Amino acid sequence: MAETQLLDIKEIVRDSFDEQEVEQLGVKLSQLEPEEIAVALEAMPLEQRISTWQSLHPDEQIHALSYMRDDARENIFKQLEAPELSVLVERMDVDDLIEMLDELPAAVYQEACSKLDATDKEWLATALAYTDEQCGRYADHDVLTIRNNAKIRDAIRLFKKLNEDAEYHDALMVVDRTGRYVGMLLSISLLGQPSHLPIVEFIDDEAPIVDGEMDLDQGSDIVARSGYTALAVIDEEGKLLGRLSIGEALENVRRSLESQFMHTAGLDETEDLFAPVMNSAKRRAVWLGINLLTAFLASWTIGLFEATLQQVVALAVLMPIVASMGGIAGSQTLTLIIRGLALGQITPQTYWTLLRKELGVGLINGVLWAAVIAVVTYFWFNDLIIGTVIGLAIVINILVAAASGVVIPVLLEKVKIDPALSGSVILTTITDVIGFFVFLGLGSLLLLP
Amino acid sequence: MAETQLLDIKEIVRDSFDEQEVEQLGVKLSQLEPEEIAVALEAMPLEQRISTWQSLHPDEQIHALSYMRDDARENIFKQLEAPELSVLVERMDVDDLIEMLDELPAAVYQEACSKLDATDKEWLATALAYTDEQCGRYADHDVLTIRNNAKIRDAIRLFKKLNEDAEYHDALMVVDRTGRYVGMLLSISLLGQPSHLPIVEFIDDEAPIVDGEMDLDQGSDIVARSGYTALAVIDEEGKLLGRLSIGEALENVRRSLESQFMHTAGLDETEDLFAPVMNSAKRRAVWLGINLLTAFLASWTIGLFEATLQQVVALAVLMPIVASMGGIAGSQTLTLIIRGLALGQITPQTYWTLLRKELGVGLINGVLWAAVIAVVTYFWFNDLIIGTVIGLAIVINILVAAASGVVIPVLLEKVKIDPALSGSVILTTITDVIGFFVFLGLGSLLLLP
Structure with a gap:
């Protein structure tokens, strides 16, 4: 063992x-x-x-x-x-x-x-004709092909030549005279069959096919769901480019989900745990810079209310609560929608249902936590109006956050920007700016003499 | 097709x-x-x-x-x-x-x-003897077994009985008289062999085995890396419980990574996109409540400096920048370490190297962005000391964030708390509280008359 x-x-x-x-x-x-x-x-x-x-x-x-x-x-x-x-x-x-x-x-x-x-040069040229996000680039050339006019004994000979380390090779790819993919020949279907029979009647032509131009994620999903251990990757003329195995599909699914996770912190999926300090610092600096811009925007919003803050310093003390509750509620919705988008589950027919549902969730939690916060604030500062101001600001900010959590990733995907990477920055900017504006604005209206 | x-x-x-x-x-x-x-x-x-x-x-x-x-x-x-x-x-x-x-x-x-x-009842009882995180619970009973004293023709007969929808069945599981798992019989190894031969010399006993008590994630990894389409799951006596196929392994890898992603927002992986509003609100309320506690802690920290804020309102305006830069830098480190932990890549031998590296990255980016922020602040408020105060606070907070990003998830894993779920709340609490304390504390020291 x-x-x-x-x-x-x-x-x-x-x-x-x-x-x-x-x-x-x-x-x-x-x-x-x-x-x-x-x-x-x-x-x-x-x-x-x-x-x-x-x-x-x-x-x-x-x-x-x-x-x-x-x-x-x-x-x-x-x-x-x-x-x-x-x-x-x-x-x-x-x-x-x-x-x-x-x-x-x-x-x-x-x-x-x-x-x-020469053969390898041709493989290389064919692969590089596809982008690094397409299946054609990664089609595995370690593929056993057989002509459709072969006999079972030829197929068995091919299977026997497989080396011990070969993985997911329980089928041969069948091609015609011109190299066009015809179907697969599963080892199981040949068991106990006389070796002189032609393979043609044993060909499985039901297996899905992966198009070389297909996105790697999509191709991997097709392989994963097909139940086959590998599928043929073909070019636009139907010629066999290679194969995509379940092992590679699993690796792609893993990398794609890992990159979604890493992107939420502005990191690249490939980031090495032990990258040289300078390289790491350079890569991460950009993300910090982008976030700094949004932080300055939030500060600028607060700056609009300097006079109010000077008179009611309690507002300055409470600001982080408004921003934080909006940010957290928004990121819950955002995360749910990003996962849905990645799985292709967000459709035009359901935008409104989703928006209504998330606004409903936001309303319930907004009112609930606004009440709690208002009461705590009242006892803290012994001021009913401050409690009212923060309560209202929380409800409004959580509703804005819920709407943003649905709308931002959907719009980003429409314009082909990765919502896992950019969604959270944009969302936080909105919840910070709106949160501070509503809270300090209401404070100015209701608390200043 | x-x-x-x-x-x-x-x-x-x-x-x-x-x-x-x-x-x-x-x-x-x-x-x-x-x-x-x-x-x-x-x-x-x-x-x-x-x-x-x-x-x-x-x-x-x-x-x-x-x-x-x-x-x-x-x-x-x-x-x-x-x-x-x-x-x-x-x-x-x-x-x-x-x-x-x-x-x-x-x-x-x-x-x-x-x-x-009776047989199914026994399967059920065996499965339920394992927890819902162990491989034994999910061992697939749709497994083709054959006795080790059988002949090739028996094996072929079994393969022929497979129904069309059967997935990843290119091997039989071989058991001995007592039901103990012996090895696998790959269809390929039987091709072209005389049907009267005993199977015993064709058994593959090199395949890894999955232990029923093994964690589902670990078992799935073993299947994924093995190159086999399915592995045997055995109980502590070596008896065959069932199998874990590459298809299920892929599904488990997907779910485990998805749950890591969802946990960063305090969501459960199973969360339904269209869950009834009340159910969703209830689940998410807890997370908002936990975050509210940390927000109150941040507010309380600010409250310690009410007198300072009243005199230097610019500090109130700039507070979000200090908190935000610390939070972002910390979550970059945190995310990297959480991925490493999930892959089993963080070891006692490398804690210090990682900490040193992340502190190095933090120092470079801290100094870089502190300088930028100090200059912008100087021109905004026309006050050299405010620029100095925020610059220092940023450097300190980013260094604290880098250290927390390494230490928090490692400690959480030690006490078996999911770092993807709890890491970010704890980290934000630390960067908020320390950020505000250092910033407003330095402000009190250097700016008050």
């Missing part, structure tokens, strides 16, 4: 810090799946990462790299000398080169490409 | 609102995979959802339910009359019953269980 369950990432990382253990680390790691090695390498600071990675067999090195995040992988490449990198890249196959295109130094990449044979 | 690519969820939802189309909706839907039907049903308000769901064939109804989120599913059950529900539940198999246990009314569930045959 395999040992995967017993060796965990924490143990591997611990060993990488221990001089006595580090020698055997290569042996231990080679018992793991490349996905696991990649996760373990990403969990190490750069120094340990490079020495651990170097303890791997060259083929394992490449495998692990192909499963790592872009940034973590680039941070390995950067620590290699040019000759070392060249030797490594020469061992890569064309799928690896496509995957690592953006992280490899241009010169190294060009050199490796020039050494490819 | 299947039509999955052509019928999208938006079209289905549109049709459900159109009286002329709704009649044919059942036919259209039955061309889809049950996963897709589930996503489409979740995208509909309750009225359309129930009528669309009722247009499905009873078996499809159950399939779709089994792929829906708990809440969305419960909202269908709630709209059914008792007799209708009983008829439906009687058609469910034991795996469906286990899956829907929490959403079915207790009486209906008990009745259905009492009608199960």
